[in-house]
Amino acid sequence: MRTRSQSQRPEESESGSLASASKEAVGKLLKRASSRKGSKEKGQQEDPISVEESKFKVEEILKEKDKGNVGNAVGTISNKGEDVEVSVHRDANELEWEDGNILASESRESYSHDSEKEITVELTDFPSTTQRKTSRRATAEEKELAELVHKVHLLCLLSRGRLVDRVCNDPLIQASLLSLLPPSLLEIAEIPKLTGSTLGPLVKWFHNNFQLRSHDVDRGSFKSNLAFALESRLGTAEEVTALSVALFRALNLTTRFLSVLDVASLKPDRDVLGCSNPDSPRLDTNIFSSAVASSSDQVSASNLLHPLPSSTCSNDISHETLARGKHHKKDGRPIIKKSPLKGSASTTGLDIVISGDSIANKLCSDKLESLPAKFPVGSKRKGDAEFELQLEMALSATAAGVSASNLGSHVDELSGSSLLPSPPSKKLKKPSLHQHESVITNHGSSSAVWSQKLGPPTYWAEVYCSGETLNGRWVHVDAVNGIVDGESNVEAAAAAGRKPLKYVVAFSGGGAKDVTRRYCMHWYKIAPRRVNSQWWDEVLAPLKLLESDATGGMIRMEASNLKEMGSELPHQECLNPLNTKDDILEGSYKKVATDLSSGVATRNSLEDMELDTRALTEPLPTNQLAYKNHHLYVLERWLTKYQFLHPKGPVLGHCSGHPVYPRSCVQILQTRQKWLREGLQVIANEIPAKVVKHSKKFVKMQRSEDVSFPGEDDGQATMELFGKWQVEPLSLPCAKNGVVPKNERGQVDVWSEKCLPPGTVHLKFPRLVPVVRRLEIDFAPAMVGFEFRNGRSFPIFEGIVVCSEFKDAILAAYAEEEDRREAEEKRRQESQAVSRWFQLLSSIVTRQRLQNSYxxxxxxxxxxxxxxxxxxxxxxxxxxxxxxxxxxxxxxxxxxxxxxxxxxxxxxxxxxxxxxxxxxxxxxxxxxxxxxxx
DNA sequence: CTGCGCAAGTAGGCTTTGTAGTGG
DNA sequence: ACCACTACTTTGCCTACTTGCGCA
Known part of the structure; x- marks a missing residue:
């Protein structure tokens, strides 16, 4: 069995024209996705087996400490004595993904006899750190693609959440859970004013009875998985959380299933571009280690969602590993055995021999195992450290299999290890028994990493506690970790896991609601990582209604509550001076106010108000940089050329001595000309809010045209900018006596209808000029914009501007003229047709005559x-x-x-x-x- | 580990008022 | 002579923004 990288021997992939055609078609897509030179995908979609098994990617991330030579890295996979050679062609200066292909039939064989197979990967001549290609910025196309992937991934994750939510309502699962519950805890269902503390014993019981498993078991559907988890009392974080939600719902508690949507990055992954992304590699790893591992649906979704080359090594490998593992993990867990490294510290070669059922697994784990040795221990750049960390995590994920086979121990012991006390956490109330941890505790080299990086919470529940606050509130319940009301710690835990809470979505009743605001105190950190809010809101709108229907019970406002609420509202507005200009809150306050007046409010509207309030009461960041694009606050130093503070106040605080202003005070300034285009003119005698330097090009141009251009001494002209408060509606000279007021060029600039002089109309029909001239009516060409050609801009004229009183006359004459013109045109065409027939027949006759003659x-x-x-x-x-x-x-x-x-x-x-x-x-x-x- | 300042590089916005030739 | 139409040729500067890196 022998395959080669296409980059070296493309002809080998072409087993037939069908395959090549397929390759071409898929290649186009992948090319777009990857936009990587020389990276090709063998797409043999016609062969269902080839897709799942014939591809794996190995990212060349190895760096050489001292040597500067860069050459070809050759990987050899030996399978039952035969070699699978994966030649990894390397661009001397570029890190690339390379595809190794294993022929379908042979691969199938290898999976059926996996225990006997051996795969060797030889890697030689590693690239030099110093020769890494300098980073390349993402192109617009890559950004667009990343956004699309982000959106699709979000939709998939939403669907996933809805799926889990639906299963949580399964009566059988709920009944089974209830049957397990001690009778004493059943009483919680009858408590009228539920509070977080009341939930304590229940959560404690659940936490003691359900544990996380270190590996996933796929039984076909999530429901089956959940049933199995219930039976074994072991499950993934998602399953255990879902069980807790099902239990709460069985007890008649209004409960939501919450999930942190660990979505593919909105921005093109920087790793692709030759540098490291501080958070996404780890993030993505988490996606696959938690979500994917727990769901086959997710696997397929994630596979779909990762056509991007943006996947990092561990990220891609882990997900492919898991995916492949699913397909082939039929006869037991992977047995991985490692060969000693061939190369010493001084050599550049590296031999990896793996046994197991998953090629990707082998490649990944062994490669990862070997990687840290490649990193210089001393000076590490941030990216290197990140990458190493990420690799260790991936390594940890595969470590279970390693220990299982090598030590002859069993994974049962491993999963049992999840019962062991976890390392203490600095930031979490209670350390989470994350599957990684359970793995890592058995893996000495990585435990140091994971003791610091506790698994961030990904799933939890929210139970509506009517006994909390005045009118009740949603209480965070992380039954997996036995935490109640720990919402304030979620963000810290997420931050500790380098996993920002980009989207926290609550699922209930088949719907979903974004409740990120409740858990995120530093919105400015996640805002740039979220998709544009309009799209997201539109997507969520129908789901929010469903969610609201399921959870939005009516709250009868008591008189005292009403009074307090009423006094709270204005108080809230006083809290933040932005509110005067910001109408974010207006909607929810209005709604609540309406509800208050009727004495009834929905949980939903109250929650909306709470979330909106949080949105406007973010604490001031302590570093200046955070103000650069902060949605609420601004520092004067970060204002752009056309931005201005008006009014300059109030000062909300100080950061490093710089006053902090509300973002709502930032106004956009424009030149007189620009305001004119919007139908506004600068009020007379207004002093420019800001005077900025003009572009050199403009100065040059002005001077070439006008020698007496009043340029400054330093050769830099200035541009006067005015704010919106300095302009008024345009007052143009009125049309008088049928004469259109024109500009110095004898025309009217019609940027918009607002720019038309009063008493005039803009007629956009073609061929109007002769008509108007014939009628001897005054007019002006209408300049509607500019067209840029040959490095110059040319005005675009469309129609004419005439006095309104002539409009009807002109249109009548124009209609008449058009009729006449059309009739004339018709006549002309007919005569032309006759003429052409005449020519044709004449030629025929002439030809005949000539024939006759000769x-x-x-x-x-x-x-x-x-x-x-x-x-x-x-x-x-x-x-x-x-x-x-x-x-x-x-x-x-x-x-x-x-x-x-x-x-x-x-x-x-x-x-x-x-x-x-x-x-x-x-x-x-x-x-x-x-x-x-x- | 974080923040800050700087440099480098890139994407994308902005610019902004013809002319010569041909044919009817 | 006049008018209408078409081809011509595909700018380039500047700014905002991103990112990496060194330093504190």
Whole structure:
């Protein structure tokens, strides 16, 4: 069995034209996705097996400490004595993904006899750190693609959440959970004013009875998985959380399933571009280690969602590993055995021998195992450290299999290890028994990493506690970790895991609601990582309604509550001066106010208000940089050229001595001209809010045109900018006595309808000028914009501007003129048609006359079947008849009418041109005609 | 580990008022 | 002579923004 990288031997992949065609088609897509030179995908979609098994990617991330040589890295996979050679072609200066392909049939064989297979990866000549290509910025196309992937991934994750939510309502699962519950805890269902503390014993019981498993078991559907988890009391974080939600719901508690949507990055992964992404590699690893591992659906979704080359090594490998593991993990866990490294510290070669059922697994784990050794221990750049960390994590994920096979121990012990006390956490109330941890505790080298990086919470529940606060509130319940009301710690835990809470979504009733605000205190950190809010809101709108229907119970406002709420509202607004200009809160406050007036509010509207309030009461960041694009606050130093603070206050605080202003005070300034285009003019005697330097090009241009241009001494002209508070509606001179007021160029600039002088109209019809001139009405060409050509801009004129009173007259005349023009056009076309017919027939007649002159008249021929020939020629005779009507049929040269001779076209004299499908018929008189046969 | 300042590089916005030739 | 139409040729500067890196 032998495969080669396509980059080296593309011809080998072409087992047939179908495959190559397929490759081409898929390649286009992948090319777009990857936009990587030389990276090709073998897409053999026709072969279902080849897709799942024939591809794996190995990212060359190895760096050489001292040596500068960069060459070809050659990987060899030996399988039962045969070599699978993966030649990894390397661009000398570029880190690339490379594809190794294993032929389908052979791969299948390898999976069926996996325990006997051996895969060797040889890696030689590693790239130098110093020769890493400098980072390349993502192109617009890559950004667009990343956004698309982000959006699709979000939709998939939403679906996943809804799926889990639905299963949480399963009566059988709920009943089973209830049957497990001690009778004493059943009473919680009857507590009228539920509080977080009341939930304590229940959560404690659940936490003690359900544990996380270190590996996933896929039983087909999530429901089956959940049932199995319930039975074994072991499950993934998602399953255990879902069970907790099901239990709470069984107890009649209003409960949501919450999930942190660990979505693919909105921005193109920087690793692709030759540098490291501080958070996404780890993030993505988490996606696959938690979400994917727990769901086959997710696997497929994630596979779909990662056509991007943006996946990092561990990220891609881990997900492919898991995916592949699913397909082949039939006869037990992977048995991975490692060969000692061939190369010493001084050599650059590296041999990896792996046994197991998953090639990717082998490649990944062994490679990862070997990687840290490659990193210089000393000076590490941030990216290197990140990458190493990420690799260790991936390594940890695969470590279970390693220990299982090598030590002859079993994974049961490993999963049992999840019962062991976890390392203490600094930031979490209670350390989470994350599957990684359970793995890592058995893996000495990585435990240091994971003790610091506790698994961030990904799933939890929210239970509506009517006994909390005035009108009740949603209480965070992380039954997996036995935490109640720990919402304030979620962000810290997420931050500790380098996993920002980009999207925290609550699922209930088949719907979903974004509740990120509740858990995220530093919105400015996640805002740039989220998709544009309009799209997200539109997506969530229908789901939010469903969620609201399921959870939005009515709250009867008591008189005292009403009073307090009423006094709270204005107080909230006072809290943040932005509210005067910001209407974010307006909606929810209004709604609540309406609800208050009726004495009834929904949980939903109250929650909306709470979330909106949080949105406007973010604490001031302590570092200046955070203000650069902060949605609430601004520092004067980060204002752009056209931004201005008006009013300059209030000062909300200080950061490093710089006053902090509300973002709502930032106004966009424009030049007089720009305001004019919006139908506004600067108020007389207004002092420019800001005077900025003009572009050099503009200065140059102005000076070339106007020698007396009042440029400054330093050669830099200035540009006066005005704010919106300095402008007023445009007051243009009115049209008087039928005369249109024009500018210095004798035209009217019609940027918009607002720019039209009063008393005038803009007529956009073509060919109006002659009509208006004929009527002797004053007009002005309407300049509607500019077109940029040849490095110069040219005005675009569209229609004319005339006084309103002439509009009807002009339109009537124009209609008349257009009718006349159309009639004239029609006449012209007809005469042209006649003229062309005349030319055609003339040429035919001339040709015939010439033939007659030079062909022997003695070879006249009697047709066998004159009638048929006559039929054949009928149409042509008709044509000649029409021709004669023009007085052209008379053959002047011979003096005889062409009708004196009836042409005949004997079959033997006919010829047919197969290329042009033209049959040429010849009359013995010499006349011939060509007929196109279809 | 974080923040800050700087440099480098890139994407994308902005610029902004013809002319010569041909044919009817 | 006048008018209408078409081809010509595909700018380039500047700014905002991103990112990496060194330093504190």
């Amino acid at each position: 062909v022997d008249s003695s070879s006249s021929y009697e047709p066998n079947n004159p009638r048929i020939e006559e039929e054949n020629n009928k149409s042509f005779d008709d044509m000649l008849q029409r021709e004669s009507e023009f007085g052209l049929a008379q053959d002047a040269a011979t003096g005889m009418s062409i009708h004196n001779h009836a042409h005949v076209f004997p079959i033997e004299d006919q010829s047919f041109d197969e290329e042009s499908f033209v049959r040429t018929k010849r009359c013995p008189c010499g006349f011939s005609v060509q007929v196109e046969e279809l």
